Amino acid sequence: MADSTVVSDQQPPGSGQTTPSRGPYIAVVTNRNTNLVIRGFMLFSIGVFLALVLNLLQVQRNVTLFPPDVISSIFSSAWWVPPCCGTASAMIGLLYPCIDSRLGEPHKFKREWSSVMRCVAVFVGINHASAKVDFANNVQLSLTLAALSIGLWWTFDRSRSGFGLGVVIALLATLSTQLLVYNGVFQYTSPDFLYIRSWLPCIFFAGVITMGNIGRQLALYECKRMSGKTHQD
Secondary structure (H helix, E strand, O other): HHHHHHHHHOOOOOOOOOOOHHHHHHHHHHHHHHHHHHHHHHHHHHHHHHHHHHHHHHOOOOOOOOOHHHEEOOOOOOOOOHHHHHHHHHHHHHHHHHHHHOOOOOOOOOOHHHHHHHHHHHHHHHHHHHHHHOOOHHHHHHHHHHHHHHHHHHHHHHHHHHHHHHHHHHHHHHHHHHHHHHHHOOOOOOOEEEEEOOOOHHHHHHHHHHHHHHHHHHHHHHHHHHOOOOOOO
C-alpha cells in the first residue's frame, strides 16, 4: 500500500506514467562529469602535441640534451615529457575556469576561438625565439622573452587571476625542472641560472596563459551548449 501511494504522488493528474523526481538532476550531474572528462582529454591531447613540437625545436638547437638511452621516439624526446606536459595542461586548463567561477569573475575578454588560436601561435613563436634567435647575451634574451610573455598575457588575458596563477605555476614548474636537472634526468647546454636557462620561467608563464585560455574557451563552449539544451527542454 505504501509503495502504491508513493507512485501515485509522483504521477501528474490525469497521467498513467511515473515521472522520476531526481532524474533531471542526475542527468545534469552525469553530463557535467562527462563533459569534464572530455575537456580534460582534449587539454591533455593539446598539451602532448605542443610538447612534442616545442621540445623538438629545443632538441634540434641543442638547448636541451637527453641521455641517449632515453631518446627513443621519432621526435627525439624522452617518453615521459609529453605525458607530463599533457597532464599539466589538463590541470591548468581545468583550473582556470574553476578559479574564475570561485572568484565570481567570469573571464569575458576576447572569448572567441580565433583569439585562442592567435594566443597559441604567439606562444609557439615565443618558444621558437628562445631556440632559434641568437641574442647578444642571456640577460637580453631573458628580458625579451619576459616582455613577450607579459605582452601575451596583456593581449589575450588581462585577468588578475590569470596573471597570479601563471606566476605561481611557472615558479613551481621551474623548481621541478631544476630538481630534474640536478638529478641528471636531462641537462641544458648553457645553464646560466641554477642548472637551467634563466628564460625558462618566461616560457612556462606563457604556456600557462595559453592553456588557461584554451581551458576557458572549452568551458565557455560547454556552458553555452548546456544552456541551449536547458532552454530546449
